[in-house]
Amino acid sequence: MQKLVLLLVVLFSGEGVIRAQDVLSFRSLDDVLAYADSHSSTVKNATQQDILAKYQTLAAQLGKWNVQGRATLTLTDNTRLTTNFIPAEIFGGPAGTFQKVTFGQQYVSNLIVSPQIDIINPYSAAQVKLARTNEQLTATTNLLTKKNLYESLAGTYYNLLSYQWQIGVTRNSLANADTLVSILQDKQKEGIVRPQDVNTALANRLTLVNKVQQLISQQGQQISSLKILCDIDPDRSLVITGPQQPAVFDASLTATSDLLQRQTEWQKKRQEASLNANRKWYYPTVSLLGNLGWQQNTNNHFFDANKWLANNYVALRFSLPLLPDVGKIAAVQYDRINIQIAQNNWQHSVWQDTVNNRQLEQDYQTAYTSYQLMAQIERLQKDSYAKNLAIYKEGILSLTDLLVSFNAWLNSSLTTAAQVATSEYAKSRIAISNTLK
Numbered sequence: 001m002q003k004l005v006l007l008l009v010v011l012f013s014g015e016g017v018i019r020a021q022d023v024l025s026f027r028s029l030d031d032v033l034a035y036a037d038s039h040s041s042t043v044k045n046a047t048q049q050d051i052l053a054k055y056q057t058l059a060a061q062l063g064k065w066n067v068q069g070r071a072t073l074t075l076t077d078n079t080r081l082t083t084n085f086i087p088a089e090i091f092g093g094p095a096g097t098f099q100k101v102t103f104g105q106q107y108v109s110n111l112i113v114s115p116q117i118d119i120i121n122p123y124s125a126a127q128v129k130l131a132r133t134n135e136q137l138t139a140t141t142n143l144l145t146k147k148n149l150y151e152s153l154a155g156t157y158y159n160l161l162s163y164q165w166q167i168g169v170t171r172n173s174l175a176n177a178d179t180l181v182s183i184l185q186d187k188q189k190e191g192i193v194r195p196q197d198v199n200t201a202l203a204n205r206l207t208l209v210n211k212v213q214q215l216i217s218q219q220g221q222q223i224s225s226l227k228i229l230c231d232i233d234p235d236r237s238l239v240i241t242g243p244q245q246p247a248v249f250d251a252s253l254t255a256t257s258d259l260l261q262r263q264t265e266w267q268k269k270r271q272e273a274s275l276n277a278n279r280k281w282y283y284p285t286v287s288l289l290g291n292l293g294w295q296q297n298t299n300n301h302f303f304d305a306n307k308w309l310a311n312n313y314v315a316l317r318f319s320l321p322l323l324p325d326v327g328k329i330a331a332v333q334y335d336r337i338n339i340q341i342a343q344n345n346w347q348h349s350v351w352q353d354t355v356n357n358r359q360l361e362q363d364y365q366t367a368y369t370s371y372q373l374m375a376q377i378e379r380l381q382k383d384s385y386a387k388n389l390a391i392y393k394e395g396i397l398s399l400t401d402l403l404v405s406f407n408a409w410l411n412s413s414l415t416t417a418a419q420v421a422t423s424e425y426a427k428s429r430i431a432i433s434n435t436l437k
């Protein structure tokens with residue numbers, strides 16, 4: 001109790017080596033996934049891709065009308081006006097002769113505003129549907145990316161718990177090994193056992209010490225993996241906790257993921273939208289044009305008091321390509337082939353989703369059953385060791401047989417601890433697949 005109080009004082013005083021704000025605690029897989037949702041670069045990039053796809057759809061919608069507008073101001077200084085020749089008889093001169101004259105004024109200002117909008121543009125309208133389809137495809141693909149991230153996080157999280165439990169099991173076994181060493185050392189002092197037996201017990205203890213060291217190292221590797229997946233500061237400390245044993249088996253839990261078939265379905269729809277757009281490249285386009293103009297002519301200077309003269313018109317333009325576009329013709333053929341490929345992929349993904357879902361359910365059932373069996377084996381091995389230890393103390397059983405029994409109990413305990421994590425991981429994969437829709 002005093003140690004706990006001292007630890008709390010150190011943490012909140014800010015004088016410890018590890019400050020409270022530098023410790024990140026995960027008490028469940030949901031905590032890990034929630035942290036990844038707000039910090040993982042994978043999730044952040046997927047979000048940006050979704051936003052980008054929405055902007056592309058918006059751009060396609062605006063481009064459907066091809067709204068254009070240009071304002072042009074031209075200031076012309078006619079430093080020397082053009083000389084023209086007109087028949088001289090207009091001015092009373094002889095027929096067949098010409099008189100030199102100049103027309104216009106030195107300073108000419110033109111302001112022209114030219115708006116345009118497409119009233120009918122089948123190709124651009126088809127591009128809107130293509131963009132919307134691509135938006136849905138991007139969202140589904142990002143869900144698959146998120147699903148893979150979640151499964152990696154779940155695997156790493158339960159591996160961490162597994163190593164924690166195995167370290168605890170090994171340390172408990174190490175305490176039992178210490179007890180066994182003490183018993184043998186006492187017997188050696190009494191001259192009952194040989195020094196070789198003590199050495200064997202000590203070697204067994206050192207093996208357990210090494211086992212703990214290896215498990216701690218493997219735990220550290222999993223912590224590094226979790227930090228990479230969640231984009232956690234490498235210098236930040238993690239505290240991982242979780243269930244000590246799996247929950248009661250849920251026989252009604254079924255996997256219902258359909259992300260693969262949804263992805264391939266949107267891929268097919270995207271190819272169909274692309275074909276629809278590429279087939280309309282030669283459709284006629286009807287555009288509404290306008291022209292608003294103002295002109296000033298003067299011999300004084302630009303923008304003097306002379307009146308600006310207005311002119312304007314409205315036009316309807318009908319345009320149709322006459323020569324074939326080889327690239328568009330080829331794109332139509334490519335799209336038809338890609339649609340068939342996408343159809344094949346969709347049919348395959350339907351089967352693949354079904355098989356994957358059944359495999360998830362089978363993995364969960366197998367893992368939980370294995371846990372139950374290993375837990376029973378662990379209890380039997382523990383009972384056998386306790387009885388063998390009592391027999392050994394009576395001098396009936398050899399040390400070698402006792403250590404075999406000891407290690408059998410240890411191995412079964414380690415396997416049980418690992419199987420708890422395996423069972424929970426298998427269950428979490430079903431939950432993840434059912435959640436991401």
